Amino acid sequence: xxxxxxxxxxxxxxxxxxxxxxxxxxxxxxxxxxxxxxxxxxxxxxxxxxxxxxxxxxxxxxxxxxxxxxxxxxxxxxxxxxxxxxxxx
Numbered sequence: 001x002x003x004x005x006x007x008x009x010x011x012x013x014x015x016x017x018x019x020x021x022x023x024x025x026x027x028x029x030x031x032x033x034x035x036x037x038x039x040x041x042x043x044x045x046x047x048x049x050x051x052x053x054x055x056x057x058x059x060x061x062x063x064x065x066x067x068x069x070x071x072x073x074x075x076x077x078x079x080x081x082x083x084x085x086x087x088x089x
Contacts (some may be wrong), residue, residue, distance in 0.1 A: 001031040001075075001082055002057070006042040007050035009035070016051040016065045023071040029079055056082065 003020055007013025017035050024031045036042065045054060049063035053071070055078040066074070 001029055001055065001078060003031050003033045003075075004054040005033070005035045006045065006047050006052040006054060006062075007035070008037050008039070010050070012065050013051040016053060019065065019068055019071055020053060020075075023068060023075055027072060027075055027079065029075060 001024075003024065005013060005017040005020060007016065013035070017033070021033055024033070042048075042050060042052065045052065045059050047059060047062050051065060052062040053060045053066070053074070055074065058078075060074045060078075061070075
């Protein structure tokens with residue numbers, strides 16, 4: 001799973017990066033995480049309000065730092081879609 005945090009490096013962007021890393025580790029996901037600070041790259045995703053969370057090329061959240069539970073839910077759903085589910089079924 002490829003996870004990107006879009007934002008220039010402000011406190012909210014850094015908080016999102018840390019929260020995403022914690023959630024992905026808690027879920028034991030196989031992932032790469034990149035903090036993209038280039039405004040042009042953010043704009044290429046259509047993001048105008050950082051911070052933003054992009055998972056496997058899809059913008060999941062923009063303009064806010066979601067709760068830990070929301071991040072876990074988003075990552076879990078993306079993992080299931082990508083066949084990374086650790087569940088029994």
